[in-house]
Amino acid sequence: MAGISDNRSAFLVLTLALLLVFTIVESRPGRFAKASVPTCDSVFGVRSGDTCFGIAQSFALSTAEFSSINPxxxxxxxxxGQWLCVVGSA
Structure with a gap:
């Protein structure tokens, strides 16, 4: 019986060690590309009848620009009443 208990303990230690190694590797800065976060400098409150296309046109934004700052x-x-970004960067 002692052999089975030793095997379980060894397996548990190995599993925890691997988990620790993967956690350290994943947390290293610069290891993986980070998604850019859009910044917003000005917002617009949606009114009845508004559409994304209409709002984008009102603020001289292409649909691609509008989508990039409102992902x-x-x-x-x-x-x-929904707030949408109308001036910002992706």
């Missing part, structure tokens, strides 16, 4: 916006589900 998580679902244009099919805009709601009144």
């Amino acid at each position: 998580n916006v679902n244009c099919a589900a805009l709601f009144v």
